Amino acid sequence: MNCPKCRAKMAEMTIEGVDLDFCSGCKGLWFDKDEMAFMTEMTADFPNPQAARTVGKLTPFLCPRCQGKLEEILFAPPNQVLLDRCLSCHGVWLDKGELAKVEEIAAGFDNPRSKILRAAQQLTAKGYSLMGVRATDLPD
Known part of the structure; x- marks a missing residue:
């Protein structure tokens, strides 16, 4: 599967029981x-x-899973975090830096110790640095 933004080949990894690309x-x-x-x-x-x-507005990008059109929509209005969602399969693309914003907003809705923070920590352990922040720099 190729990245919808830069077209690079994406790596699949299982984190918290979910296969992420x-x-x-x-x-x-x-x-x-x-x-x-x-x-x-x-x-x-x-x-x-x-x-x-x-x-919602259409983007020039195609879904990496089904090649459907991606639309840009607000994650949780009135917050101004725009994410890309496939009109066909309803998958979601997060650009660099959006993971932290989604986590912050999601913490206000449910459990602040969400699995997405643990995912960031596991990605860091595998050598990836997301958002310019290593998981060891994140608060407990």
Whole structure:
């Protein structure tokens, strides 16, 4: 599978029981439908999908999983974090740096010790540095 942004081949790794696709080129992450919800310990990938869609716009990028069109939508309005979601398979693409923003917002909805923080720590242990922050620098 190739990255929708930089077209580099993506690496698959299993973290917290979820197969994530990681781009070592641009540091983006691909979540298949409901994987982001599982990782953030939320009930859905997007906490308020109707509100998120009100600002949706098509991007020039294609889904790495099914080649469907990606739309840019708000993760949890009124927060201004725009994520890319496939119109066909509903997978979600996170650009470098968006993982921390999603984690921060998700912590306000559910358990602040979500699986996504542990995922960042496990990625760091495998030698990846996300968002310019190593998991050892993150608070307990």
